[in-house]
Amino acid sequence: MTGSMTDSSAMGIEVLTHPALAGTAHGFLGRKGGVSTGLHAGLNVGWGSEDDPAATAENRRRAGQAVLPGARLVCAYQVHSPDVVTVTTPWDEADRPKADALVTNRPGLLLGVLTADCAPVLFHDPHAGVIGAAHAGWRGAIDGVTDRTVEAMEALGASRAAIAAVVGPCIGQKSYEVDAGFERRFLEEAAENERFFRAGRAGHAWFDLAGYVAHRLHAFGVGVVGMLDEDTYAQADRFFSFRRATHAGEPGYGREISLIGLR
Template sequence: MSDAVEALTHESLAGAAHGFLGRSGGVSEGLAAGLNVSFAEDDPAHTAENRRRVVAAVLPGARLACCYQVHSPDVVAVTEPWDDGARPHADALVTDRPGLLLGVLTADCAPVLFHDARAGVVGAAHAGWKGALGGVTDATLAAMEALGARRADVAAVVGPCIAQRSYEVDEGFERRFGEADPANQRFFRAGRPGHAWFDLEGYVAERLRAGGIGRVAMLGQDTYAQEERFYSFRRATHRGEASYGRQISVIGLR
């Protein structure tokens, strides 16, 4: 594992300070070794140092804001960071204030970063299957519009998440998506009896396109398959490991 913090970026978000981070460059040890940013999975001192390194790597001097994620479609407009114990229960953040770094934590779920360069508005969403199906990306766009963004001017990038080849689900899961919209069947590939393989990244990207935004991109990075690079809840579960760590994706206005 590298000693340097790795922050993946995309040209669609070039006007904003941003990064999709993984495991490299952190001080955590054990199963969560690396740049773990979850206080629930580590020594709080390690997590605090890792978060400091995230800010230093992406937007030095910024203040980091993260919510208490609950797999919901709820969005918070951020004007000031809050104490960790006072984090709102939500799964997306938006702001038009420079110097704030919005962060979402993931370990297989899809992080989505948004930017309207013309309006000066950014957003970050945690899109697990439940939040994605419930409309967290749609709600993020609506919250950005409330701050002056225009959908046609918004760029969004889906970051590292579990890929279809790694994401086996049961027929009940598949049925839930089909009942929401029969067209969702295109995001499932048949597997062993009673199971299928789900394309979370593709589904989230299509929800973004359907939302009418100007540009949608995907990084195409599989968190499950890249153990040295990313944390993965499903990989840890398959191995019976007690913890798994979480990576962070961040965006802010300079």
């Protein structure tokens, strides 16, 4: 399921939404509308980005207000793992657990995942009133972070056939060159993963991260899978990108945030 809608808040924040997640407050945000400057110019929300902490805090406040005003933003300390935390009450930023996905059935909590080329995935079971958010880089994706998120939602009463999941902006295949060792790891997991690689120069290939994540969701029985098809690397005016900053020799980079909450 493809397609998206774009909303612009009063603060100039671009909020990408998807009809599969209708009924939730949600948004895939980029870099537009923030107060950071320099390498982090725009809506940088990453505490670890060496940005001015006051600017980061204001950007996070603006992001929350653009999606679900008055809700408490909840984020994990992301470590490229398949680990999931079920959120019942919010925590202070200094106490956030190490994990790469969050689930809840509590209204008023705004689950957030940070990315800068990795794939954000937002989940919703409208019948059970359960939501989730996952950070799926290649390592978390192959280790099953989306599978574990669905299982954690099921523990709260969700049904995987009723879950809608949307893969948000991430690095596109045309921008994601990997080496033979990287490709081999995915082929050893399943020979069919060959379809997510396009041959490149000798010893290299181009990897379709979003396609692989969507495949994992379908294979695990998720009822509706959507994709936004937005390449973070290729759109410097709209998104932060770790790989683009690395290729440019820049000493730092910002992070964008994807959010979902129950009203």
